[in-house]
Amino acid sequence: MENMDNLELLEEAKKARLKAYTPYSNFKVGAALLTKSGKVYLGCNIENATYTPTNCAERTAFFKAVSEGEREFEKIAIVGAKDGEDANVMCSPCGVCRQVMMEFCDPKEFQIILANGENTCRVMTLEELLPCGFSSFNLK
Numbered sequence: 001m002e003n004m005d006n007l008e009l010l011e012e013a014k015k016a017r018l019k020a021y022t023p024y025s026n027f028k029v030g031a032a033l034l035t036k037s038g039k040v041y042l043g044c045n046i047e048n049a050t051y052t053p054t055n056c057a058e059r060t061a062f063f064k065a066v067s068e069g070e071r072e073f074e075k076i077a078i079v080g081a082k083d084g085e086d087a088n089v090m091c092s093p094c095g096v097c098r099q100v101m102m103e104f105c106d107p108k109e110f111q112i113i114l115a116n117g118e119n120t121c122r123v124m125t126l127e128e129l130l131p132c133g134f135s136s137f138n139l140k
């Protein structure tokens with residue numbers, strides 16, 4: 001699936017969203033992460049009764065991929081909404097997830113695909129979502 005387009009990736013994110021474990025917020029998120037080699041890793045949010053250990057969909061997808069040896073990423077599609085509401089509403093990644101993306105992605109190249117109400121999407125670079133981000137380059 002090397003040339004997977006943004007709408008196809010969004011469809012994968014919607015499938016991932018069906019697996020979300022959200023008994024506390026009822027806000028379900030799905031993410032589909034495309035590697036440079038063309039593989040797709042899906043993630044959903046996973047909540048916890050003590051709240052803090054909750055993992056976002058985006059980080060689930062990244063951690064699954066990284067734990068399988070992946071290090072190079074092209075783009076991620078994200079869909080999120082309350083149960084029973086339109087999942088094509090724009091759900092942008094939280095600050096913690098943006099920082100995790102910063103660890104593995106070129107901020108000028110990595111694309112974040114957000115769905116909107118018409119099921120078309122807005123595409124932003126990581127740099128646009130996390131300007132002046134801190135990364136391993138700062139520690140060199």
Ligand SMILES: O=c1ccn([C@H]2C[C@H](O)[C@@H](CO)O2)c(=O)[nH]1
Nearest residue numbers: 025027029045056057092093094
């Ligand atoms: O981009 C986002 C924003 C929120 N959440 C999750 C965390 C929590 O389970 C719920 C409400 O914040 O949505 C994500 O997975 N990704």
Ligand SMILES: [Zn+2]
Nearest residue numbers: 056093094097
């Ligand atoms: Zn997050």
